[in-house]
Amino acid sequence: xxxxxxxxxxxxxxxxxxxxxxxxxxxxxxxxxxxxxxxxxxxxxxxxxxxxxxxxxxxxxxxxxxxxxxxxxxxxxxxxxxxxxxxxxxxxxxxxxxxxxxxxxxxxxxxxxxxxxxxxxxxxxxxxxxxxxxxxxxxxxxxxxxxxxxxxxxxxxxxxxxxxxxxxxxxxxxxxxxxxxxxxxxxxxxxxxxxxxxxxxxxxxxxxxxxxxxxxxxxxxxxxxxxxxxxxxxxxxxxxxxxxxxxxxxxxxxxxxxxxxxxxxxxxxxxxxxxxxxxxxxxxxxxxxxxxxxxxxxxxxxxxxxxxxxxxxxxxxxxxxxxxxxxxxxxxxxxxxxxxxxxxxxxxxxxxx
Numbered sequence: 121x122x123x124x125x126x127x128x129x130x131x132x133x134x135x136x137x138x139x140x141x142x143x144x145x146x147x148x149x150x151x152x153x154x155x156x157x158x159x160x161x162x163x164x165x166x167x168x169x170x171x172x173x174x175x176x177x178x179x180x181x182x183x184x185x186x187x188x189x190x191x192x193x194x195x196x197x198x199x200x201x202x203x204x205x206x207x208x209x210x211x212x213x214x215x216x217x218x219x220x221x222x223x224x225x226x227x228x229x230x231x232x233x234x235x236x237x238x239x240x241x242x243x244x245x246x247x248x249x250x251x252x253x254x255x256x257x258x259x260x261x262x263x264x265x266x267x268x269x270x271x272x273x274x275x276x277x278x279x280x281x282x283x284x285x286x287x288x289x290x291x292x293x294x295x296x297x298x299x300x301x302x303x304x305x306x307x308x309x310x311x312x313x314x315x316x317x318x319x320x321x322x323x324x325x326x327x328x329x330x331x332x333x334x335x336x337x338x339x340x341x342x343x344x345x346x347x348x349x350x351x352x353x354x355x356x357x358x359x360x361x362x363x364x365x366x367x368x369x370x371x372x373x374x375x376x377x378x379x380x381x382x383x384x385x386x387x388x389x390x391x392x393x394x395x396x397x398x399x400x401x402x403x404x405x406x407x408x409x410x411x412x413x414x415x416x417x418x419x420x421x422x423x424x425x426x427x428x429x430x431x432x433x434x435x436x437x438x439x440x441x442x443x444x445x446x447x448x449x450x451x452x453x454x455x456x457x458x459x460x461x462x463x464x465x466x467x468x469x470x471x472x473x
Contacts, residue, residue: 189292194328205275207227292308336420
């Protein structure tokens, strides 16, 4: 009997396939504690590449999809992408096109990519990703809440114009290989057959623009409220107390917000990834519709038109004030000139008499 145990143990541990599970016909021949040891040792663990730290070693039976959380942040008005690339050369994901100049994608894995060779395929759900945009957004994929600050510190070291309070949004991807379509929408998440780096870039671009748009909308809302307060004061007093310098500052703020949304954020620029592949075009259009990007920009533009109307009105009021002041100055000078002329006439008349 002892010989049989040794022979079976030897065949178990010398076998190259460590995922082999013992058959029921062999198990009853061992004592309980050896049966327990062999059963635990033979549990089929997944490869490290298939491990998803957000879901553990497998999804629940009632949900075969893998959930990948996404966190989008708008944290500054400008980020130095070259500095981030210089600090993280091994984590850079090569850009998909030469036109990708306003962002950098970083990949963080628990295994050495270089050691696996160029033909090694990396599943996106097995790594952490961060896409950083020059205009101030950072989108994090597959990163837990307690790790967020560590990754954001990599960005803040190269950011200028840091906000006192970051703007944040949450989303999620469900990776479901059994899905018939390329994608399927859901409440606060999107279902994909598979997620790759192009998908990460595409989804990150929409979420980064959306969170930046939230910030600029809040800035314009502040301008609208300020002009509403001025109008309420004019309604009560019939005048307003604002110098030209303050008004010009408001004009500059309104114009810079509009320029940043259109030029820096690139809200209406074409996506190269979506243009190349219809699958990504469908995802891109769905997300832009889901986040109501066009509608929100329309509301922003309407508010800026309200601000512009008030600026023109107040400029006219200030110009009229200046004109009135100049008119009174001219009247004063003419009055002084007339007084002097009358004085000289009277003086001459007295001298003759």
